[in-house]
Amino acid sequence: MKPYLLVDFGSTYTKLTAVDLDEEYVIGTSHAPTTVTTNVLDGYDQALKYLLTDHPEIENISGISACSSAAGGLKMAAIGLVEELTVEAAKRTCLGAGAIVEKVYSHHLTKREVRDLKESNIDIILLAGGTDGGNKECITFNAQMLKNIGIDVPIIIAGNKDANDEIEELFEGTNIEYYIVSNVMPKLKELNVKEAKEAIRHIFIEKIIDAKGIKKAEEKLDSIIMPTPEAVLTACELLSKGHEEEEGYGDLLVVDIGGATTDVHTIGEGFPKRTEVILKGLEEPFAKRTVEGDLGMRYSANALLSLVNNYEFKKYFEDDDACNHDIKKSLDRRHNHVDFIPKTKDEEEFDKAIAKICCDVSVSRHVGHVERVHTPLGDMYYQTGKDLTKVSYVIGTGGILINHKDAKKILKQTSKKSDKALELRPTNPSILIDRSYILSSMGLLSQKYPKTAIRLMKRYLL
Amino acid sequence: MKTVVIGVIGADVHAVGNKIIDHVLSENGYNVVNVGVLSSQEDFINAAIETDANAILISSLYGHGEMDCKFFKEKCVEAGLEDVKLYVGGNIVVGKQDNAEVEEKFKEMGFDRVYMPGQKIEDALTHLKEDLG
Ligand code: B12
Numbered sequence: 001m002k003p004y005l006l007v008d009f010g011s012t013y014t015k016l017t018a019v020d021l022d023e024e025y026v027i028g029t030s031h032a033p034t035t036v037t038t039n040v041l042d043g044y045d046q047a048l049k050y051l052l053t054d055h056p057e058i059e060n061i062s063g064i065s066a067c068s069s070a071a072g073g074l075k076m077a078a079i080g081l082v083e084e085l086t087v088e089a090a091k092r093t094c095l096g097a098g099a100i101v102e103k104v105y106s107h108h109l110t111k112r113e114v115r116d117l118k119e120s121n122i123d124i125i126l127l128a129g130g131t132d133g134g135n136k137e138c139i140t141f142n143a144q145m146l147k148n149i150g151i152d153v154p155i156i157i158a159g160n161k162d163a164n165d166e167i168e169e170l171f172e173g174t175n176i177e178y179y180i181v182s183n184v185m186p187k188l189k190e191l192n193v194k195e196a197k198e199a200i201r202h203i204f205i206e207k208i209i210d211a212k213g214i215k216k217a218e219e220k221l222d223s224i225i226m227p228t229p230e231a232v233l234t235a236c237e238l239l240s241k242g243h244e245e246e247e248g249y250g251d252l253l254v255v256d257i258g259g260a261t262t263d264v265h266t267i268g269e270g271f272p273k274r275t276e277v278i279l280k281g282l283e284e285p286f287a288k289r290t291v292e293g294d295l296g297m298r299y300s301a302n303a304l305l306s307l308v309n310n311y312e313f314k315k316y317f318e319d320d321d322a323c324n325h326d327i328k329k330s331l332d333r334r335h336n337h338v339d340f341i342p343k344t345k346d347e348e349e350f351d352k353a354i355a356k357i358c359c360d361v362s363v364s365r366h367v368g369h370v371e372r373v374h375t376p377l378g379d380m381y382y383q384t385g386k387d388l389t390k391v392s393y394v395i396g397t398g399g400i401l402i403n404h405k406d407a408k409k410i411l412k413q414t415s416k417k418s419d420k421a422l423e424l425r426p427t428n429p430s431i432l433i434d435r436s437y438i439l440s441s442m443g444l445l446s447q448k449y450p451k452t453a454i455r456l457m458k459r460y461l462l
Numbered sequence: 463m464k465t466v467v468i469g470v471i472g473a474d475v476h477a478v479g480n481k482i483i484d485h486v487l488s489e490n491g492y493n494v495v496n497v498g499v500l501s502s503q504e505d506f507i508n509a510a511i512e513t514d515a516n517a518i519l520i521s522s523l524y525g526h527g528e529m530d531c532k533f534f535k536e537k538c539v540e541a542g543l544e545d546v547k548l549y550v551g552g553n554i555v556v557g558k559q560d561n562a563e564v565e566e567k568f569k570e571m572g573f574d575r576v577y578m579p580g581q582k583i584e585d586a587l588t589h590l591k592e593d594l595g
Contacts, residue, residue, distance in 0.1 A: 134513035
């Protein structure tokens with residue numbers, strides 16, 4: 001046996017997953033409350049104790065890797081010029097790096113905006129604007145504004161390269177910590193996230209985990225490698241592409257419904273599947289993550305009625321659901337008691353309906369759309385976003401989906417719908433559930449043992 | 463290097479002329495940013511802002527040019543692009559109409575240069591030099 005330990009410092013729980021690298025199976029998992037306010041290692045030690053009690057066979061742990069979303073996760077501000085272009089490129093970069101995009105600004109920053117930014121509790125700023133050789137006035141102006149207000153969090157500059165010298169001169173000699181990387185949108189509509197993403201990861205490892213009290217963990221662990229959502233995205237990408245002779249699953253869509261947010265990850269180019277379709281808009285990331293802050297099981301439950309009305313809500317109840325739900329009251333109850341656990345059949349059915357809505361709406365926002373134009377050659381279409389009609393697998397993870405007996409039914413909400421015909425949703429996907437909750441762990445493991453990670457995913461995603 | 467944004471406006475799919483314009487302007491030393499066919503007014507404007515364009519060259523081939531170009535200049539002004547030169551060409555109106563009238567109409571709409579059917583992109587090269595330096 002060659003045990004390897006994967007640790008996830010979550011906002012509520014510190015979760016441990018032990019895998020055996022020799023036999024390639026999950027030995028066991030455990031969790032304990034996260035303790036960032038005192039010493040993060042307390043929670044870790046507790047969880048480890050549970051694990052070792054349950055599995056005394058674990059000896060000589062060969063390595064440990066950790067990811068973290070504790071203390072509110074990695075919070076970022078995305079700044080760009082035009083909303084649909086460099087602002088969107090900056091946003092996608094942050095999301096792809098596993099961050100929560102807390103603040104978004106376009107065009108010239110105002111004094112009010114930078115004050116607001118300074119007062120917020122964000123961890124990193126991503127400053128973009130202009131294609132290479134394009135507009136450099138705006139990003140330089142914004143850099144000056146950030147300097148004026150005395151921003152004290154790291155700034156990643158990923159805009160028009162022509163502005164870099166000027167910005168560097170502005171920041172030199174100040175206390176501002178800045179990193180200059182290649183433009184997130186070097187050419188019109190071309191997305192380039194790699195360098196900026198690496199910079200985010202670097203700052204996360206060097207600075208953020210320290211500020212969030214997780215650095216202590218490094219005394220015992222090898223390192224904190226990445227924010228948890230990035231670990232999930234990394235796992236998905238590996239599972240999609242495969243590794244050496246281990247074949248991948250092809251295009252994937254992963255839904256993670258939490259208490260406050262719903263994350264959707266997709267892996268795939270998403271290019272138009274038919275010749276009469278013309279692609280519009282900013283290039284899509286191959287591994288794309290979107291986060292919906294108004295879709296969740298508890299914290300954001302009260303927001304649901306602003307997205308679907310009472311009548312529409314009812315459509316998400318099962319046909320054989322005989323309960324008489326008071327929608328407004330049930331939602332408020334969950335919002336006001338975020339640790340609410342359904343006990344009756346009635347409450348379970350209601351949770352299921354919420355999960356279906358989260359799933360349906362988040363996928364509507366994530367997938368590409370088409371619009372029709374008439375020509376004598378027949379209809380032509382424009383596509384914005386990813387065509388995900390050929391996605392082969394839909395995977396459910398996180399909170400409710402892991403444990404729910406009807407998880408697959410909930411995930412059916414991701415596929416093609418007659419009343420949403422212009423949305424490029426998966427047509428006929430196979431549905432898998434991350435029952436053992438291993439996706440983020442496998443993202444971590446893949447950094448050193450990709451082949452084992454993919455084999456484990458194939459075995460444990462059911 | 464001067465930057466020009468080109469594209470075909472509205473629900474217009476005529477792609478051939480657009481490719482030729484891209485080629486000719488690039489050959490003549492312009493940094494061409496091509497938003498392609500089926501482009502909205504916003505597509506042109508957003509591209510011009512990010513790339514700091516000196517001119518926008520709109521093509522319209524299918525006859526709805528006048529409608530598609532309505533309030534384009536106003537939107538440019540709104541977006542801070544008041545100094546960007548605006549050109550329009552192709553088959554900008556339906557069928558054969560009086561050239562002078564058409565030109566007058568588009569100039570009133572705020573376009574700096576207006577090209578009639580049959581006028582090639584080469585005709586615009588001297589104007590571009592004049593206008594952009
Ligand atoms: C091929 C073609 C099509 C193809 C296009 C295929 C494709 N994806 O490209 C198809 C079959 C799809 C098509 C459809 C239609 N077409 Co058509 N089409 C043509 C055709 C035969 C050739 C166009 C072409 O490629 N020309 C070659 C290129 C190199 O020339 P160009 O496009 O004119 O561009 C040059 C100049 O105009 C100029 N130029 C263009 N823009 C600008 C801008 C500036 C600033 C400058 C300086 C110069 C400039 O420079 C370009 C390069 O030299 C023309 C007729 C013709 N002979 O022009 C009709 C024509 C353009 N079509 C026409 C029409 C009406 C249509 C339809 C509306 C038909 C219908 N009833 O449904 C649809 C519209 C579809 C849509 N939504 O866009 C009319 C337009 C009439 C008008 N404006 O009053 C034309 C003129 C035919 C006609 N005489 O009736 N069409």
